Amino acid sequence: MxxxxxxxxxxxxxxxxxxxxxxxxxxxxxxxxxxxxxxxxxxxxxxxxxxxxxxxxxxxxxxxxxxxxxxxxxxxxxxxxxxxxxxxxxxxxxxxxxxxxxxFLEGVAVRRPTARHCEALGRALARLHIAGQNFPQIRANALSLESWEPLFALAESQADRVAPGLAARTRKELAFLGQVWPSGLPSGIIHADLFTDNVFFIGAEVSGLIDFYFACTDAFAYDIAICLNAWCFETDGSFNVTKGGAMLAGYQSVRPLTSAEREALPVLCRGSALRFMLTRLVDWLNVPPGALVKPKDPLEYDRKLAFHRHVTSASDYGLA
CATH class of the missing domain: 3.30.200.20 (Phosphorylase Kinase; domain 1)
Incomplete structure (x- = not known):
């Protein structure tokens, strides 16, 4: 708990x-x-x-x-x-x-979302991005590219205790993303943590979005990448391209992606997977004494990173 x-x-x-x-x-x-x-x-x-x-x-x-x-x-x-x-x-x-x-918002979080849930989530995410465009305050993303190296430094010496070779894989990923991370993409307020437990549904329609405590100013497409990672992988670790396509179609029905956003999506998916692997890894190795909490498995996102490394274009995520 x-x-x-x-x-x-x-x-x-x-x-x-x-x-x-x-x-x-x-x-x-x-x-x-x-x-x-x-x-x-x-x-x-x-x-x-x-x-x-x-x-x-x-x-x-x-x-x-x-x-x-x-x-x-x-x-x-x-x-x-x-x-x-x-x-x-x-x-x-x-x-x-x-x-x-x-x-309090009515509705329930779905643990195993369908393609319909993913499509509705895509529409809701785009509406969030549009609604936040005239918000006057700015908050930099404290868990973006610049933070990943310091995060890894907190866990590198113990990473291979969690999985053999994890330290070397992570070091290589950090170097790659540092060279190719995109800039200049359409940006504004993003949620930055829109996992399935932060979205409520009534039936197949979104009834509410919660937990805005990682919200920040960053690329809209990075928020989409976070959602693709959180919503479109199955329990066996495979990516469900039908769910990914539904989410992207739902998003684009409200806010179409630019060509630059489409091109950047594979790298952004890798980056968002690394971000959650790193924060989970640090938490896994540093559970506060007496806390009634079970840390989440960092290797789930290590496996997702392995998938993203073989992606060649956004069409691999179902983008039409």
């Missing part, structure tokens, strides 16, 4: 006194996710999500994330809306951590 900080009944009651959300009826930790502590909060005023921010989320970045969610929600994107306290602030402190309450 992704609960790093336990909250007592007394602490929670005192925290909620500063909000107009009613009194607590129940609350419980949410198992999904590995970055922050999340609770489902049921009060006399409704259902909410309470988040205590941990690990990589810098407190100074939190106003950006909360302002962004408000901006997107006001432009019709189904995402959580931050709840302000009685002094008009969306950010407080609980259990020694920065904390916020956001509205």
């Amino acid at each position: 992704a609960v790093y900080t336990e909250v007592s009944d007394e602490e929670l009651a005192a925290f909620l006194k500063t909000y107009d959300v009613g009194t607590v009826l129940s609350y419980k930790g949410i198992a999904e996710g590995v970055e922050n502590t999340n609770y489902f909060l049921h009060t006399t005023g409704g259902n909410f999500i309470l988040t205590l921010y941990e690990k990589r989320v810098k407190e100074g970045d939190l106003p950006f994330f909360l302002d962004l969610m408000r901006h997107l929600a006001q432009r019709g994107l189904n995402c959580p809306l931050p709840v302000t306290n009685r002094t008009g602030e969306a950010l407080g402190r609980l259990g020694g951590r920065p904390a916020a309450i956001v509205t």
